[in-house]
Amino acid sequence: MLGKLFKTEFKASGRLYLPLFIGVIFFAIVERIMLEILENTDDSLVLNIVFGVITVIFVLIIISVCVSGQFISIYRFYKSVFTDEGYLTNTLPVKSSSIIISKLLVGVLYTVFSYIVLFVSGFIMVAGDLLINALNGLKISYGIENTQISLMDFAISSIVNLRLTLTILAVLIIAVLFFNILVFYVAFAIGNMANRKKVLLSIIIYIAIINVLSFISAGVAVFVDWLSWDNVLRMNVINITLAIILAVIVVIGLVCFFVTNKIIKSKLNLE
Amino acid sequence: MAWEIKNDRPVYIQLVEELEMRILNGTYTMGTKLLSVRDLASEAQVNPNTMQKALSELEKKGLISSRRTSGNYITDDEKLISDLRTELASFEVGTFCGKIKKLGITKKETIELINKEDF
Amino acid sequence: MSEILKCTGLTKKYGSLVALNNLDLSVNKGQIIGLLGPNGSGKTTLIKLIAGLLKQNSGELTVNGEKIGINTKKMVSYLPERTYIPDWMRVIDIIKMFENFYEDFNLEKVKTMLDNLGIKFNQRIKAMSKGTKEKLQLILVMSREAQLYLLDEPIAGVDPAARDYILRTIITNYNPEAAVIISTHLIQDIETVLDDVIMIQNGNLKIHKTVDEIREESGKSVDELFREVFRC
DSSP states (O other), rough: HHHHHHHHHHHHHHHHHHHHHHHHHHOOOOOOOOHHHHHHHHOOOHHHHHHHHHHHHHHHHHHHHHHHHHHHHHHHHHHHSSTHHHOOOOHHSOOOOHHHHHHHHHHHHHHHHHHHHHHHHHHHHHTTTTHHHHHHHHHHHOOOHHHHHHHHHHHHHHOHHHHHHHHHHHHHHHHHHHHHHHHHHHHHHHHTTSSHHHHHHHHHHHHHHHHHHOOOOOHHHHHHHHHHHHHHHTTTTTHHHHHHHHHHHHHHHHHHHHHHHOOOHHOOOOO | OOOOOOSSSSSHHHHHHHHHHHHTSSSOOOOOOOOOOHHHHHHHOHHHHHHHHHHHHHHHSEEEEETTTEEEEEEHHHHHHHHHHHHHHHHHHHHHHHHHHHHTTTTTHHHHHHHHHHH | EEEEEEEEEEEEEEOOOOOOOEEEEEEEEEEEEEOOOOOOOOOOOOHHHTTTSSSSSSEEEEEEEESSSSSHHHHHHESSSSSOTTTTTTTHHHHHHHHHHHHOOHHHHHHHHHHTTTTTTTBTTTTTOOOHHHHHHHHHHHTTTTTTEEEETTTTTTHHHHHHHHHHHHHTTHHHHHEEEEEEEEEHHGGGSSSSEEETTTTTTEEEEEEHHHHHHHHHHHHHHHHHHHHO
16 A cells, blocks of 8 residues: 555655756756857847846746755645545555655655756756866866865775765765654644644744754764764764764654654544 | 425335325336336435335235345236225225315215316 | 444543543444534544544444454545545546545446536546535545445535435445445435434434434424424
């Protein structure tokens, strides 16, 4: 059933993401064409204005894609579980946890897709001659060989095990993707238990949770700072910091998941 | 054909009366197959179980017979139908005559009145 | 076992408000039941509990002998008061969804019923009138070969033609192996369709009798009795 839920949600969300993705790619191509035209023609006020307008639209779409990754996932979750659609969703013969997991996975997947789309659109902008020019420019102005060397130096000197660090970092990035969405889910689940102004309340709860979390991360920072007095630990300080952050995120993420599940299972408050 | 279910009496009794009337007056032809319980219930907008109960009642009276696989059939027993018709008619006439008597109208006058009626 | 639904001591509270109070109830297969009561009497709460949208505070609730959960959701076909079909869908999308998730969904049945109403598979939900949406939802719910149908206020606020359509749909889909529970406060319109009447008030069971029992005993229609019992 998880598979069916996933498929259903994948399609339902895709309907919202796809136009944005297409928009980004489309405007990236238009921008690129404009750039080529500008490069090969004399200065023209009209062309410059058109280019400016398109650039503004492009930037707006890029911003909306950046934000939409999570926003659409949260909107889909709220809409299909806690509004009238909840009468359909919550009476399907499936576990409530499957509903949450399917929506969560789809949300993370589309967030990743949106980053890929942004990357591709960036590539379209600078591909070909422009890319070479851009790299040359980078080389000239910052001296890329030097940067590489100093980066390696830094890596060797301060990170004992680079591979481990990168692994933890990769896991951490994925965990954060899940975590961000889960915090919203739990906020909306708690907000749903109120009888009025559910959405407003959910947002307030979200902000409250985020604030509590920043306290916790401040606590982690102090703890790491205290750890690094120890010489051996200091060598590994980045790995340990990342590992602690990862652990905290996983634990809090799981708590969010179970609380959300519990509320949907037995405290559902549909109008 | 409209089914009229009144409020004051059990539904199934009213269904028995209506079905009986339809068989006796020939709306449902002798020896033919009756609609299914579900279709009858749907037509009359009543509960299928209640319709079934009414049909069982008619079966007891011998007005319909159920054949296990093919549904309910109206009886082809002409004598039974005409007997029941007479019985029902004489009951109605009896009630009518009782009321007329109370008014102090004679039999002769009554027959004259009936002859004037157009039916 | 002919018992499809059983409640013993079923209690549901919302904070300090008692919505259902120690309710004992049993419904058999093959019955069409009217769940009657004034607004706020606990009708919808009972239906939501059976549908698995809410959890009771205490007491037992079983469908076909099983506690409420995934297995009972497979057996229960529920029509809520709200229209729940996502706006962006076409008719075909929601049909596919039902087909995907409900093993007992009968595609042929849905096709016939939609055909009769002239609803097309590629029609958009967004473009439908409220009445058409409600009919589509009823068709979807009745197209499942479920064991227990829960219809919450199916005839509230519909015109007489639509009401007749709904009642006809319920009767023609009657299955002796399944039970139908219809909650309503418009008794007059549906009482001839019912076997049993369950009246609840303030979360308490008031009356559980057959329609003809009520008529025989009181010489009144269920509607008239209801008005008497719940007189303000």
